[in-house]
Amino acid sequence: MAYLALGMGLLFTTHLRAQFYLGIEAGGNKNYLITSNQAQSFTVYDPKGGFSLGVPVLYQFNEWFALQSGLSYTQKNYQINRTGSFQGIYQKNTNSYMELPVLAHFSFGDEQLKGFINLGGYAAYWMSDHLKGVESNVLNTVDSSSTSNTLTDNTGVYGYSYSEPYQFSTVKDKRLELGWIAGVGISYETTSGHRFFIEGRYTASVTDQQKNYEINQVPRYNTTWGISIGCFFRLTANDNIYHYVNY
Amino acid sequence: MKLIFRNKIIYFFAFTSIFLAVVITSSCRKEIPVVNNAQDYPGSSYPDLFEAFWTGMNTNYVFWGVDTTNWDRVYTTYKPLFAKLTTFDSASESTAENYFAAMTAGLIDSHYNLTFELTGNSFSPATYRRELMNPNYFTDSTFPSAVLDSLIPYKYIDASSLVMGTDTVTMEGSATPFTAVSGTINNSILYLYFSSFALSQAGTNTSPVFNYFYNMVQNLPAYIRGIVIDLRGNGGGEVADLDFVVGQMIKTPVTFGYTRAKNGTGRLDYTPWAPAIVKPWYGGSANIKVPIVALADHLSASMAELTTMAIKTLPNGKFIGTRTWGANGPLAPQVYFNGGQFTIGTSTFGSSGYLFTYTSSTMFKYLNGSVYEGVGVPPDIYARETTAAYKNGEDLVVDAAINYINSQ
Numbered sequence: 318m319a320y321l322a323l324g325m326g327l328l329f330t331t332h333l334r335a336q337f338y339l340g341i342e343a344g345g346n347k348n349y350l351i352t353s354n355q356a357q358s359f360t361v362y363d364p365k366g367g368f369s370l371g372v373p374v375l376y377q378f379n380e381w382f383a384l385q386s387g388l389s390y391t392q393k394n395y396q397i398n399r400t401g402s403f404q405g406i407y408q409k410n411t412n413s414y415m416e417l418p419v420l421a422h423f424s425f426g427d428e429q430l431k432g433f434i435n436l437g438g439y440a441a442y443w444m445s446d447h448l449k450g451v452e453s454n455v456l457n458t459v460d461s462s463s464t465s466n467t468l469t470d471n472t473g474v475y476g477y478s479y480s481e482p483y484q485f486s487t488v489k490d491k492r493l494e495l496g497w498i499a500g501v502g503i504s505y506e507t508t509s510g511h512r513f514f515i516e517g518r519y520t521a522s523v524t525d526q527q528k529n530y531e532i533n534q535v536p537r538y539n540t541t542w543g544i545s546i547g548c549f550f551r552l553t554a555n556d557n558i559y560h561y562v563n564y
Numbered sequence: 565m566k567l568i569f570r571n572k573i574i575y576f577f578a579f580t581s582i583f584l585a586v587v588i589t590s591s592c593r594k595e596i597p598v599v600n601n602a603q604d605y606p607g608s609s610y611p612d613l614f615e616a617f618w619t620g621m622n623t624n625y626v627f628w629g630v631d632t633t634n635w636d637r638v639y640t641t642y643k644p645l646f647a648k649l650t651t652f653d654s655a656s657e658s659t660a661e662n663y664f665a666a667m668t669a670g671l672i673d674s675h676y677n678l679t680f681e682l683t684g685n686s687f688s689p690a691t692y693r694r695e696l697m698n699p700n701y702f703t704d705s706t707f708p709s710a711v712l713d714s715l716i717p718y719k720y721i722d723a724s725s726l727v728m729g730t731d732t733v734t735m736e737g738s739a740t741p742f743t744a745v746s747g748t749i750n751n752s753i754l755y756l757y758f759s760s761f762a763l764s765q766a767g768t769n770t771s772p773v774f775n776y777f778y779n780m781v782q783n784l785p786a787y788i789r790g791i792v793i794d795l796r797g798n799g800g801g802e803v804a805d806l807d808f809v810v811g812q813m814i815k816t817p818v819t820f821g822y823t824r825a826k827n828g829t830g831r832l833d834y835t836p837w838a839p840a841i842v843k844p845w846y847g848g849s850a851n852i853k854v855p856i857v858a859l860a861d862h863l864s865a866s867m868a869e870l871t872t873m874a875i876k877t878l879p880n881g882k883f884i885g886t887r888t889w890g891a892n893g894p895l896a897p898q899v900y901f902n903g904g905q906f907t908i909g910t911s912t913f914g915s916s917g918y919l920f921t922y923t924s925s926t927m928f929k930y931l932n933g934s935v936y937e938g939v940g941v942p943p944d945i946y947a948r949e950t951t952a953a954y955k956n957g958e959d960l961v962v963d964a965a966i967n968y969i970n971s972q
Contacts, residue, residue, distance in 0.1 A: 353598050355598055356601045356619075453900060455823055455838075455894045455901075456840035458807060460811075460846040497592075521593075530831070
């Protein structure tokens with residue numbers, strides 16, 4: 318409580334005339350699916366790169382504190398790879414989310430060049446999952462090896478290459494994702510009110526990708542490291558912005 | 565000075581917030597349990613064997629997407645029962661085997677079989693259910709032994725064309741008789757029977773049968789008005805025989821269904837559907853235009869059913885007989901598809917383990933979207949041999965095929 322009171326006190330002791338910014342941002346990321354697949358032989362889950370595009374908004378209360386939100390399209394991709402003699406069998410999951418963060422934006426530094434920290438939560442909707450990969454096709458045998466006619470290894474059947482949308486299951490898939498975001502970056506604001514920024518961001522879901530549909534279920538969480546660049550455009554006038562209250 | 569002091573407080577506030585957020589984030593996630601491979605459980609007690617089996621089934625069983633068995637309810641029902649089995653003795657073993665059988669009695673996988681290695685006992689849910697519904701399910705069939713021994717080779721097939729023989733092949737590690745019959749019927753229909761899909765093991769007695777049949781297929785005489793492939797009583801076998809048997813009668817690949825396997829530890833984690841394809845045989849094939857009829861019955865299983873469905877998909881294909889056994893999912897060792905058959909209790913009981921679970925590695929869906937696992941493939945034209953007809957010297961199923969071909 319004392320910590321909260323300190324924060325609130327800092328916020329409201331600096332009376333201000335707030336500014337509103339609208340921006341655009343784009344970036345790349347690498348997503349890790351955090352789960353356990355020990356029961357799967359010769360199988361690993363690897364992180365994959367993706368990208369994000371967003372339209373952030375910033376409501377600047379004072380020189381050091383703002384609230385940031387906005388809407389962004391974010392990919393959270395990963396790939397399942399078979400290893401050993403099964404190498405070549407894989408599935409890349411390209412997951413598309415529409416994400417809505419609510420962030421506390423703390424900035425520090427001089428008037429133009431600032432460092433900042435973003436901290437808050439997000440809600441995201443899992444819009445789609447595109448599957449691309451190769452699987453063993455048990456009913457497409459390699460005839461030239463059929464003298465033994467048994468599946469002695471995975472060269473006995475052809476691989477099946479696919480690229481198709483994933484059909485969501487109403488029983489299994491939880492499409493609303495909630496989580497936390499922590500970001501750090503620097504920004505530079507021109508006299509004309511354009512604030513350019515670059516930000517590194519850590520995003521961690523706290524909700525399972527799956528509904529609770531089975532006993533002893535193994536959860537799956539997205540953890541995403543990203544970097545983005547963008548620009549905020551100030552939509553309010555730049556007069557008498559900050560009025561510091563002495564105490 | 566006050567501003568500098570305030571900035572320090574701001575930095576402290578911000579960084580502490582980040583620290584707290586990271587702590588909160590990590591603590592909000594559920595703990596991720598380590599789900600071991602079923603084989604990796606120690607299996608040194610009945611409760612541990614139960615956990616291994618339940619988990620192995622939860623992870624490996626490929627039909628959860630269509631099977632109505634409530635596997636969570638099985639867990640909550642049987643976990644406390646197994647907990648009461650505290651010692652390994654004959655009474656506990658008998659009770660445990662009954663529990664395992666009851667847990668799986670409703671599963672639709674008709675390949676499914678439990679083998680209890682300590683006692684040699686086994687349990688097949690599909691067999692159990694069929695005998696429960698009809699105690700004469702197996703004994704009232706006059707095929708293949710009676711019909712094959714007396715009717716088809718000597719009353720239907722033209723004597724001058726008859727080729728037949730029996731070899732011994734290895735099926736599932738056991739020596740098994742392998743019989744094949746071919747010839748023409750009424751000098752207008754080319755007929756082939758074989759008892760299982762082990763064509764790569766055809767020896768000196770059965771090779772001439774296949775050589776005769778496929779020489780005729782690839783050089784089809786004009787007087788042949790139709791082809792009959794008799795798969796009644798055929799329990800299946802090797803997947804690669806599909807192209808050899810059907811692929812010699814087509815010139816372009818035919819998709820007749822789809823398969824999918826597990827691709828995660830979750831009950832409903834599946835790969836996409838991969839097309840099930842029968843291809844022209846690489847050693848040569850003919851573009852057969854005359855009707856091709858597959859005969860199958862309630863004992864036709866696995867590859868016999870897949871071959872039946874491949875034939876019925878052909879534009880000139882037809883399935884005559886009765887609804888098949890209903891075991892359509894191909895099998896492979898567990899490591900290939902991270903699903904299917906598995907053994908538990910090897911750490912305690914040696915390499916054979918305590919319990920071997922024989923189950924499909926992939927689920928099959930016919931071209932029309934139907935999964936016939938557990939229910940069997942329905943015929944295009946129903947026909948079933950009866951004891952009365954047999955005693956009259958008639959095979960009603962072959963008669964139906966002859967009538968169909970003659971009507972085309």
